[in-house]
Each structure stands twice: as structure tokens, then as C-alpha cells.
Amino acid sequence: MQLKHISLLNYKNIRQAELEFEPGINCFVGNNGAGKTNLLDSIYYISFCKSYFNPIDSQLICHDEEFFVIQAQYEIQNQDEEFYAALRKNRKKQFKRNKKEYSRLSDHIGLLPLVMISPGDERLISDGSDQRRKFIDGVVSQYNKSYLASILRYNRCLTQRNALLKSAKGRSASIDGQLEVWDEQLASIGALIFDERSGFIKELKPVFQKYHRFISGESEVVDIVYHSHHQRASLEEQLKKNRERDLVLGYTSRGVHRDELEFLLDGYPIKKNGSQGQTKTFFMALKLAQYEFLNEHFGYAPVLLLDDMFDKLDDYRAARLIELMGGDSFHQIFITDTQKSRLLEIVKKTGKTFSFFNVNDGNITQDI
């Protein structure tokens, strides 16, 4: 898959841009705050109908303007396709494929596979378990629509059960029948989610470890361990057993909504023991594994966005990363950096075709 052309109007600080891209590596260089990451974010937006950084769409419109528009031309398996995204203040966002509006946005998601690696991914490691569940759910949903449907159904049941628990204080016996209905549903949908998550992690883990070994030079051993209540006993049994406790707590304490993915570095939690460079290497390897995973499931290569990737890595790891980027595993790549000379040296080494763009106060110009 290749993004051939993008046209932007009023996306964050980019008022207007028309850009042609290389099938190889496209580099965006500029000072802090110039708009490099905003450009990557616009490419992310056209894939996922949302920003990577800001969940509030209206804040993506350039200050003092009324709307933004993104138009993108892709080549997908030798076929040219046009995509259009627009948002006007206080209106619903609009998405079109080859000039035809989608009836549902969800029909678009998954068409343009993409992996973004950004310094903010550090939160995958440092933040709570919900970040890691979101990561799994996000990747699996990209190629499995029924998984996404299961997650949504599970969450609806959970909300209902929690509301019931909260309202039942003092008269708990009377709701036993109702709780049983929810328990049954949570257990059966939970089992589906558990199976899908286990399968995904089993498949992802060796690929993740392969990339990590490659970048770190086998100096560290990493592991991912999946913990779920589902592993201990039937979820329905556990829900029933914890009913009294849940009534006191006012929420459901068992189920796949409490799943945890444990990240280990040399046998210890990386969250507590990893340095900044080790943390970066860890989430990079995780995201590269996600790339390979999506590549295989879609049958064509996702777009790869690398935001500020070479900061914090020591020379050895940076060199290994360049070696990877130059290989056949990765196709079209977009990279931001503040230092042109460093980046130029890096992309030359990959042997791929490349283009440079200067980003300056929201203006993007190709560097000849």
C-alpha cells in the first residue's frame, strides 16, 4: 500500500499543503512546534477517522477557522483510491471513498492499515492496564470486526451489571435472578474475548521478541505475560462467587475488563526497572510486531509513521533500527526529526528511495 498524494486544509497548524510522496521513505524536518507531528497525525486521521493525540475532533481545526479537509490518494494492491475527510465546527465528520460517502464510519476503519510509533507510546508501559487492553483491542479490531462487536457488547453488559449492583444496596437477594442473566452473558462474551486476546498475544510474542533481540543486540531478554481471571476458573463461577463482594464495591470485580498484560525486562517489570532508552526499545519492538501482524492479516503492507524515533536511542540501537527500516519487511515510511543532517545520514544508509520536506510554521515544502 502506498500513500501517493495528500492535500490538507486547516488541519491543526497546517493551513494548506499539497504533497507528493515517495514509495520509500518520506522525511519531515523542522524546528520544535513547526507542525511535523501534525502532518503525521493527518495521515493517521485519514486511516482511523480520529487523531492519534487528541480525542476531541473540533480541536483539530486550525484556530480561527471553521473546518478542516484532508484528501488522500492511495494505491492499494495496484488500484488507485481516493479518500476524503472533513469536519466543520458543530457538524458531524464526513468520510468519503472515491467520492462516495460511507453509510457508517466503521466501514472505513481497516481499509488503510497503519502503524504509528510515537514517544507517547511510552504510556503503554508506564500507565495502567487499560492502556494495554486498549492496545490489544485496537490491533485485533483492525482486522476482526466481530471482535470489536464483542467488546462493545461486553461493555454494555458490564455497564448494566454495575448499575444493578449500585442500585441494589440493602435488597441484594431480590436481584439475584437479574444478576444471573448478566453473569451468563459476561461469561460467554468474555470467553470469546479471552480466546481472541490469547491467540493474538501468542502470535505477537515471538515476533515482538525477534524485533527486540535485533534492536537491542540480544543484550536483554523480554517477555509478555497475559493475566486474565478467565485463566483461573469459569468466569460465570467467579462472578457468582464474588457477588457479595461486588455488591459492597458497587462494581464488577471479575472479568476480562480487568485483564492485564505484564511486560518484563530480564525477568522484572520494565515499568519499574527499564531506562528511557530500554522503554523506547520495548514499545518500538511491540509496534513493529504489530506492523508485521497487520501486514500478514491484510495481505498488504501498512503505512509506517515514525515520530521522533531516533531520540534517546544509543548509536548501536539506532543503527540496528536503520538496518530494519532498510529491509524488505517495511514499505512506505514517514519520519519526523528536528535534525536534517542526522536524518539524511540515516535514510541514505537504508538504500531506499527518499524525499525530504521542510516544515516551517505550518508550511511544508519539498526539499530539492
Add this chain to the structure above:
Amino acid sequence: MQLKHISLLNYKNIRQAELEFEPGINCFVGNNGAGKTNLLDSIYYISFCKSYFNPIDSQLICHDEEFFVIQAQYEIQNQDEEFYAALRKNRKKQFKRNKKEYSRLSDHIGLLPLVMISPGDERLISDGSDQRRKFIDGVVSQYNKSYLASILRYNRCLTQRNALLKSAKGRSASIDGQLEVWDEQLASIGALIFDERSGFIKELKPVFQKYHRFISGESEVVDIVYHSHHQRASLEEQLKKNRERDLVLGYTSRGVHRDELEFLLDGYPIKKNGSQGQTKTFFMALKLAQYEFLNEHFGYAPVLLLDDMFDKLDDYRAARLIELMGGDSFHQIFITDTQKSRLLEIVKKTGKTFSFFNVNDGNITQDI
């Protein structure tokens, strides 16, 4: 103030180290995960009796070991002083000054002023308001012990009032008298805290803006705005007025524990609008202002720790930062970086005396 010598045993991945430091700039260079930041953290620990990164002391002991020891020799206003910190598993930590144990740890805090600037400070901007309150409270407490006492008293009153609110459901009238006692206390201690915070921010703001202008080259305008319930009406009045609401919520919705510090970039919240480099510049200027503030209040220069400072900054901002570091405002500085050549070039430009140390898998050796 100058840290002349440090000796470490089993601090994180540093099993043993004996290091002599320059009065100027001390640089630690090594690969990812080598232990550079751990070394800075040990200097932080001897100042604050806690780690910058990990609140759980026992996790600072090197894996498989039973204890850690940090010994440091400082020159403070032409006087040599020795400090000792040690922790044995499952024991209380021990702190000594010139071989004499402190009766209370709080007697030590403030003796060795220090400012650490680390990529993790990004959370000052991206996280919730509690991070920013903690920042203010941390700085002010360093030179004002009565402020720290006020904060502790305020929090105790708040806990009591919240417990009362929670227990009072359904019989609210009966606790009016008790609530009044707490309201009075919260209002009077809250007023002290508010005054101290306002004064601090008023003093910090122009210094912060000065540093920001210098580093960013006046390309951006930044501001800090302090919001407190205290500004609207008497806190006692507000507590009384919101009593009904608080009883429903089960907690106290008004008071200085809800203070917010708003960070603006060109008139918009930097949290939503700042790039990574802009965010870094913002919190760097904030921390440098903190340095100047402490310098003035103590009458001698704090130690400055710079963890990974040059990453993400564009060349212009990095050059300006070097200019600052070379000036008279800053004294002893400790810097970590993965790239020796880059850092060597940087410190040469400052014109200060400097030393280089190689950090490799927890081993630290001076570079001759």
C-alpha cells in the same frame, strides 16, 4: 554548593562506584539501560531522601542484594560536609550528616537544594492538576517548612471532612455542627496555602517567561494562570454553600485541593496544542525558573541534574540552552546523554570545566 565525591553500593544497577566530580559540568555517557539515569537518581536521593522515579524504596536496592548505601561529600559555603544514606530490606532508611544520624528525616530535606530536569517532567503538562499542585508544593516546601506543615494539616482536615460527609448520608442535619468546625479550619489553612502559592507563582512567572523567551528565541508567548476557588469568595462561605452538594458527592468539592495551574502557549492550553519540543521547552523553562528561585531563597546554588536534555530540541533551542548552561546562573551540572560526540561538542562550547564518565552495565569509569 558542590558535590565533590560520591560512593555508591548496590543502588539500582550500580553495584559499586567511587566518583570525584568537577565543580563545572559532569557528563555521563553510555548505552540505553547502562545506568546513567540511576546515577543521577542516587544524587537526587541523597538530597530528598527518596527517588525521583520510584516511590518504593525497597525497589531501589540492586536485585539479589540486601541493602544499598550512598555516601556523598559536599562543599556548602566553603564548608565540607558528609552525608550518608542507607537502606536495608525491611528496615527503616538511615540518614546521617557528618556521621550523626538525624532525629527526623525532615531535618535533612532542604539542606542540599537540587533541581532535576528529566523527560518525565512532561507529565507536569500532560497529567492532571494534582501533578502541578505537587510541583508548587514541592518547591515551596523546600525552603518553607511551615508551608509543608500547612499542607499536611489541610490534608488531614480534608480527610476528616470527607469521611464525615460519606458517613452522614440520610442524617445530614445532625452533622452540621461538626462540618462547621472543619469548614473553619479548611478555610483558614486554605487561605495560608493560597497566599503562599500566589506569591510563589507571581515570583516564578517572570523568571519562567525570561527563560522561555531565551530558549525559544521569542517565537512563542507563554503564560501561567493560577485558578483557585479562593479567588471567588471566602472559602468558608463556599464550603457552606456547597454542603448539600458535597453530601451527595461524598467529598469536599471546594478548596485549595482543587487549585489548578493553567499552562498557556500563545494563548491556548499547551496540553492540547504544544508539540513535543514545545512541551519540553516549556517544562525546562519552568524548572530553570525553579532553580533560580531556590538559588535566591537559599543564598547558594542548587545542583542541577539534566537527564537526556538535548533530545527533541531543534538546533536553535539546543544552542540557546548551551549558552544558558555556560552562563553564571548555573553552577555544578550533571548531564546524561547516549552520544558522547554530541555532548562533548556541547560542553566545550560552555567554556566551563568538565569531566566525562563512561557508564556501561552499571560500571562507571572516568574518561581520561
